[in-house]
Amino acid sequence: MSPKESWFPGHLHxxxxxxxxxxxxxxxxxxxxxxxxRGPVVxxxxxxxxxxxxxxxxxxxxxxxxxxxxxxAAFESDEADDYTQSGWxxxxxxxxxxxxxxxxxxxxxxxxxxNTRTLLVRITPETxxxxxxxxx
Amino acid sequence: MSPKESWFPGHLHxxxxxxxxxxxxxxxxxxxxxxxxRGPVVxxxxxxxxxxxxxxxxxxxxxxxxxxxxxxAAFESDEADDYTQSGWxxxxxxxxxxxxxxxxxxxxxxxxxxNTRTLLVRITPETxxxxxxxxx
Numbered sequence: 001m002s003p004k005e006s007w008f009p010g011h012l013h014x015x016x017x018x019x020x021x022x023x024x025x026x027x028x029x030x031x032x033x034x035x036x037x038r039g040p041v042v043x044x045x046x047x048x049x050x051x052x053x054x055x056x057x058x059x060x061x062x063x064x065x066x067x068x069x070x071x072x073a074a075f076e077s078d079e080a081d082d083y084t085q086s087g088w089x090x091x092x093x094x095x096x097x098x099x100x101x102x103x104x105x106x107x108x109x110x111x112x113x114x115n116t117r118t119l120l121v122r123i124t125p126e127t128x129x130x131x132x133x134x135x136x
Numbered sequence: 137m138s139p140k141e142s143w144f145p146g147h148l149h150x151x152x153x154x155x156x157x158x159x160x161x162x163x164x165x166x167x168x169x170x171x172x173x174r175g176p177v178v179x180x181x182x183x184x185x186x187x188x189x190x191x192x193x194x195x196x197x198x199x200x201x202x203x204x205x206x207x208x209a210a211f212e213s214d215e216a217d218d219y220t221q222s223g224w225x226x227x228x229x230x231x232x233x234x235x236x237x238x239x240x241x242x243x244x245x246x247x248x249x250x251n252t253r254t255l256l257v258r259i260t261p262e263t264x265x266x267x268x269x270x271x272x
Contacts, residue, residue: 074169
């Protein structure tokens with residue numbers, strides 16, 4: 001179905017914080033938004049939600065790790081259904097903390113790529129907002 | 137399957153520009169990364185790739201439109217398979233242009249939400265990079 005064939009545009013509804021956390025916890029891949037010297041960057045990571053914070057791993061010293069520490073970050077997760085043209089998205093905004101003393105054997109998110117991603121990163125939501133798009 | 141049960145971590149491979157454009161064109165929902173006064177923001181949009189640029193629509197005057205004009209943006213699309221823990225992602229970085237004189241009846245991406253999204257936005261890739269994660 002081409003998007004042109006959607007006769008009934010959908011309607012956006014704001015999600016409550018509880019709904020945002022519930023949907024966020026239902027997915028395993030999300031996207032981190034940060035800024036490097038050139039501007040905004042968006043990269044996917046596997047993650048978990050634990051005690052109200054977002055946890056993911058990256059490799060120490062890579063671009064994500066080098067630039068995340070210097071300011072707030074965004075974290076986005078979503079789900080979209082092409083057929084019904086509906087879905088939801090959740091956006092977390094807040095400060096980034098590197099969690100010390102963790103190893104890949106600890107609890108927490110396990111990255112899908114190989115095991116160089118030993119740095120555990122926490123994004124603490126200052127705000128969490130989300131929208132659901134209902135089919136038209 | 138819990139991520140803990142993946143015994144064979146996958147391997148990341150860089151994608152060529154041609155592969156990036158091909159994969160980017162295969163999806164209809166991606167995510168715009170930009171910066172507002174508080175920091176990075178990541179929001180999903182429906183999009184098309186046309187003549188090597190990314191096109192999407194938003195509503196004139198909303199947060200996306202107000203903040204996109206002031207600098208470079210990021211655009212991300214991805215696909216992930218939870219079962220095989222594999223997938224790909226593509227990241228476009230470049231300047232943003234608002235395309236004048238367009239109406240919802242023109243060619244271009246048709247947003248899934250209702251028809252207030254009359255502003256056509258173009259992101260011209262300065263760089264396009266991508267990675268494929270092969271199953272372990």
